[in-house]
Amino acid sequence: MSPDGSPAPCWSPPAIRKDGTDHGEHELGWHLHPDSWGHGYATEAARAMLDHVFAAELPDVWVGMFVENTASRAVAERLGLPFKGIQPDPWYEGDSPLFHVTAKEWLAR
Numbered sequence: 001m002s003p004d005g006s007p008a009p010c011w012s013p014p015a016i017r018k019d020g021t022d023h024g025e026h027e028l029g030w031h032l033h034p035d036s037w038g039h040g041y042a043t044e045a046a047r048a049m050l051d052h053v054f055a056a057e058l059p060d061v062w063v064g065m066f067v068e069n070t071a072s073r074a075v076a077e078r079l080g081l082p083f084k085g086i087q088p089d090p091w092y093e094g095d096s097p098l099f100h101v102t103a104k105e106w107l108a109r
């Protein structure tokens with residue numbers, strides 16, 4: 001949670017695509033109240049979330065965002081997540097910069 005109680009980084013159970021298919025994928029995202037931007041909270045909380053889910057034996061996590069969302073992409077880059085390129089993603093109804101990290105990669109960093 002951010003200091004004002006607004007939503008902060010969260011991970012989803014296996015994501016259901018907009019077309020209704022379930023590929024067993026897990027996605028991490030972040031959303032802070034604007035008053036909480038610019039302090040590193042999203043990166044810090046996402047790092048803690050990745051520590052937690054990989055300790056709980058989740059095999060891998062995806063992160064994606066709209067192409068124009070440079071603030072969100074910067075969080076993924078600050079975390080050091082492996083970049084998989086800009087690829088079509090139905091969730092974003094077009095291209096999305098996609099990041100993917102396995103438990104092994106995260107725990108070995």
Ligand SMILES: CC(C)(COP(=O)(O)OP(=O)(O)OC[C@H]1O[C@@H](n2cnc3c(N)ncnc32)[C@H](O)[C@@H]1OP(=O)(O)O)[C@@H](O)C(=O)NCCC(=O)NCCS
Binds near residue numbers: 031041042064078
């Ligand atoms: C995406 C979002 C969470 C990013 O928030 P953010 O505050 O920029 O990201 P972080 O928490 O990682 O903070 C990093 C910033 O804090 C600064 N900072 C200040 N003190 C810091 C510290 N002690 N440690 C780390 N960073 C610090 C960094 O320099 C950086 O600022 P900069 O971008 O001006 O260089 C935010 O823009 C948001 O909620 N947007 C709306 C929702 C959204 O689009 N979510 C993504 C959907 S895919």
